[in-house]
Amino acid sequence: MSVNYLNHDKSIKSWLLSLDHKRIGIMYLVAVALSFLGGGILAILVRTELLAPGQTIMSADAYNQSFTLHAVLMIFAFIIPAVPAVMGNFVLPIQLGAKDVAFPRLNLASFYIYLAGAAIVLSALAVGRIDGGWTFYAPYSMTIGDSILFITAGVFVMGFSSILTGLNFIVTIHKMRAPGLTWNRLPLFIWSIYATSIVQVLATPVIGITMVLLFLERLLGIGIFDPALGGDPVLFQHFFWFYSHPAVYIMILPAFGIISDLMGTFSRQQVSGYKFVALSSVAIAFLGFLVWGHHMFVSGQSAVSSVVFSLITYLIGIPTGVKVINWVQTMHRGSVWLQTPMLYALMFLFTFSIGGFTGVMLGVLAVDVHLHDTYFVVAHFHYVMMGGNVIAALGGLHYWWPKMTGKMFNETLGRIGAALVFIGFNTTFFPQFIMGTQGMPRRYYDYLEQFTNLHVLSTIGSYILAVGLFLIAGYLLHSLFRGRKAPANPWGGLTLEWTHTTTPPHPHNFEETPIVTRGPYDYHLAPELFQKGEGDGFGSEVVSVTPSSTHSD
C-alpha cells in the first residue's frame, strides 16, 4: 500500500497534534458525530416524553433541560462546525490544489478551542440547570442560576473556533489556489464554504460580545438586558438574532455547496447557472445580515421594522429558490447516476424545498403572527436544518467517505439507510406543520388532548429516523474494517480530490502541485476518464487528465 495520510504515522500523538488538515477534519468528524449522537438521544427522549399528554417518562424540569441541551448541542457543537470543519477541512485544500490550509497551527488550535468550548458548556450541567432554549432570552436566562455563566462562556469560546476556521478558509481560498484555478473554475463547494466563512467571520464576534454582556449581567448585574436592573430584553433579542440569523446561513450554505458538487458529479453535467449559484451564495451571506428582525414580528419591536425586515427576507428567498431550480435543471440532459450520495441530493431538493416554502409563509407578516413560536416554526426549522444541512451532510459524507477512509460502504445498505431517513424525517416533522397551524406552541412539556395523534405520529417518525441513522453509522463503521478498497475516483468526479490524488490522499495531498486547465464540471472535456469501465470501479490509479482543448468559462 502506498503512503497516505492515514498510514504514514499511526501513533496517537501524531493524530492529536497533527497539523494535517485531513487528520484535523477526521478528528472534527469524530467530535461532531458524538455531539450529534448526544443531541439525537436527547431528541428521542423529548419525542418519547411527548407520546402522551401529561408526564410520560420525565418531569417538566427534565424535559425543559432536555430540549434546551438538545438544541445547544445540535446547533453550537454539531451543525455549525459539521460541514465547514469536517468536510471543509478535509476537502477544501485538496480541491484548491494546496498542500494544506494557510494556517495549519491555527487550524489545530480551532479544534481544541471547539472541544474546550463544548466542555465548558457541558460543565454547566454540573452547576445547575440548562434551561430556556438555545435562544437564552433575557430575563429568563438570568433566573436559571450560575449555569448560564458556563453556557455563555462556552458559546463564546466555541465562537472563537468558528471565527478562526472561517478566517483560515478565506485566506486559503484567496492565497493558496493551484495554478490555473481561477475564481470561475472553483468548485461550488469552495464557493459555498467561502460564503460561509464570510458569515462566520463577520457575525460570530457579535454573539461573542452578546455572550460577554450576558455573562457580566449574571455575574455582576450590569443591567443591559435585564429589565429588573433597567435593561431591555428586546435589545438582547436584536443582538442575539443579529448573529443567529446569519448563523442559519453558516448552517445552510455549506449544504448548497455539497448539493452542487453532487448534482454535477452524478449528473455528469455542468451545474446549471454556475455563476449565479456561486455568487448568490455570497450575496445571501451578506443579505443574511439584514433580516434578523423577522424573528421578532411579535416581540414588541416597531411595526415599521417588521415591515422592512419582512421585505428584505423575500430578497433572500428568491435567489435560494432559483438555486433549487438550477439544481433540478442540472439533471436535464445529464446522465443521472442514482448512487447513495445522489439519493441524498434528491432528498435534499424535496425536504429543503418544503423548508423554503414554509419559510416564505413565516415571512408573511400577518401569517407569522399566527405561526410564530408554534410547532410550525419547529417543523420549518428542522426541514431547513435537518432536511437541508444534515441530509446534504449525509450526502457529502457518503460522497467523500471513500476518499477519507479508502473504503467503499455497502451500496444496498446505503440505499436502505437513505430510505429510512427520508421516511423517518418526514413522518417526524410533517405532522408538526399541521400541529403548528392548529396552534400547538413550541417548548411545551404538556399538551391538549386534541394534539395526541399527531404527536404520536411524530414520535414514531423519530424512531424510524433513529433506526436509519444507526444503520448508516453501522455500515460506515463496518466498512472501515471489512469494506472493499476504494478506487481513486469511484464516482467519476472531476474536482482535484478525485483526479489528482490517491485514495486515501497522500500526506501532502499531491506528489506535485496540480495545474488546473478546466472548470470543475467540464465532464465533456475529459471523456477518456470515463472510458475505463462499468460500475464504481474505474480509475483505481491516480489519474491525471490534461484535456487537449482549452477551457472557456
Next chain:
Amino acid sequence: MGENGIWLPDASSTLAGEVDALFWFVFWVSTIIFAAVVLTKLWFVYTHKRKSQSEVPQPVHESKLLEAVWIVLPTILVLIVFTWGFKVYVKLYQAPPDSYEITVRGKQWVWEYEYAEGVLTAGDLYVPANRPVKLNMSSVDVLHSFFVPAFRVKMDVLPNRYTSVWFEANEPGEYQIYCTEYCGTAHSGMLGKVIALNEEDFQAWIQEQSQDLPPVELGAQVFGVQCAVCHAIDGTQKIGPALNGLFEKERRFTDGSTAIADENYIRNSIVNPASQVVEGFNPVMPPFNTLSAKQVDGLVAYIKTLE
C-alpha cells in the same frame, strides 16, 4: 374537523378570515410550485438515467429567457404576498378606537386580567362577543406571549413596556389561550380560555364579579386559576406540594427546619414563597404579591378547608 380541514382552527374573529385567505393563497401557490419542481425532478431522473458508464453528455446552454422567468415570476409572487401580508398586519396591529380595554398581566405561570369596572380575575378571560376588545399587556417577571389561535393573534408580553393585541370574537364561545414564549417550568401549563359572551351575559358576569363572594368561595376561585397549575388538592405532587390536609400540620423545609402550617405560614408561602421551600421541591414559585388582601384572605380560608 372544522372549515379549514386539518390545518388551521376555525376562524373565530373578524380578522381571522383575512389571515386565512392569505395563508391559503401562499399554501396553494407553494404546493403547486413544489409539486412542479418535484415532478420535474423525478421526470429528469427517469428520462436521463445513466445508460453506460462511459456516457458523457454535452453541456447544455441555458436559455436566458428561462433564467429570467425563474427570477421575475417568483419576485412578482412574493411582492403580492408581501403587500397582502402587510395590509392584514396593519389591521391586526391597530385596534379600533372604540375597543373595550382590559389590562392583562403575564406572570409565571398564569394570566391575570383587570377590568375597568374594578374586577380582577385570572386564568379565563371573559370578553364581550361582537365587540372589539383590546388587551393592554405587561409582565411581572420574564417574557410571555399571549396567543389565541382561533383569533390568529399573538403578542409578546414584556416586563418593561406595554404591548397590546386586539380582536373581535365573531360569536360567543370558548377559545384556547396559550403562552408561547418560554417562561420556565410550567410554561406549558400557562393556559386559559377566552370566554366570549353576549353583551347582556357579559354585563351580568361583570356585575356578579363585582359582588362580594364569601371568603372560601373567593379563595376557591382564585385557587382554581392561580394555584392549580402547580398545586393539587387530592394528594398528588405536581410542581409544588399538594395542599390538602395541610393546615396545622408540621412542614419540613429544604434547610432542615420545620414549622407548623398556620394562617401566617400559608400567607407567607403565598407572598414570599422562597423563604420556606418544602423539602423535596425546587424553589421555583414566584411571589404572588399582585393578589389583593381580600384574595389572600380568601385563599387562606379556602386552603384551611381542604382535607
Next chain:
Amino acid sequence: MASHADHPAHLQHHFVSSEQQFDSAKMGMWLFLITEILLFSGMFVAYTVYRVWYPEMFAGMAELLDWRLGGLNTLVLLASSFTVALGIHYAQVDNKKGLVTNLILTFVFACIFLVVKYFEYSAKIEHGIVLGDGFAPHGVSHGVDYASFDVPMAQQFFSIYYVMTGIHGFHVLVGMGLFAWITVRAIKGEFSSAYYTPVELCGLYWHLVDIIWIFLFPLLYLI
C-alpha cells in the same frame, strides 16, 4: 516549485514562496481585525441605543469622566502607533537597534496607558461607581458630589463605560504581551528586511487598538 536548498528557515512547507506566506499572514490578520471591529461594534450599538433612549443622562454622566486623562491617553496611544510604524520601518531597512528601541518604546507607552487607566478606575471605584450590583455613588472629591450621580440609568452608562474600556484595556494588555515577545525575538536578531511579518502583524493589531480608542474617547468623555 522551489527546491529545499533555497528554502528560507521561516518558510513553512505548505507555502510555495515567502511572498505567498507573507500575503496570507497579512490577510489573516486583516480578517482578524475585522472580527475585532465587529466585537466592539456590538458595544457601540449598545452605547448608541442607550444614548438615544436617555440622552440627557448620558451627557450628564460623561462629566464624571476626566477628559484631560482621556486626552492624555489618546496622545500616549497615538505616540505608540507612531513608534510601531517607525519600528517596522527600521525592520525594513535592517536597523536592528532602531527596531528594538521602538518596540520597547511602544511597550512603555502601553504601560503608561494602563497606569493612567488604573488611576481613572480607582478614583471611581473609591466612590462606589463600580461595574454591576454594588453601584452606589457616594462621597465628595474635587468639588464633585458623587451622590448626585446616583440616578436611574447611571448604572447603565458606567456599565457600558467599564465594559468598553475594560475590553479595550484587555486588548492593550494582550498587545503588551505581543510586543514583549517580538522584542525578545528582535533582540535575538530574528527579523530582517527579508522577514519581519510578526512585527508588521503586531503593528496592525496595535493600530486597531489605537483606532478603537480614538472612537471610545470622544463618545464616552466628550459628547
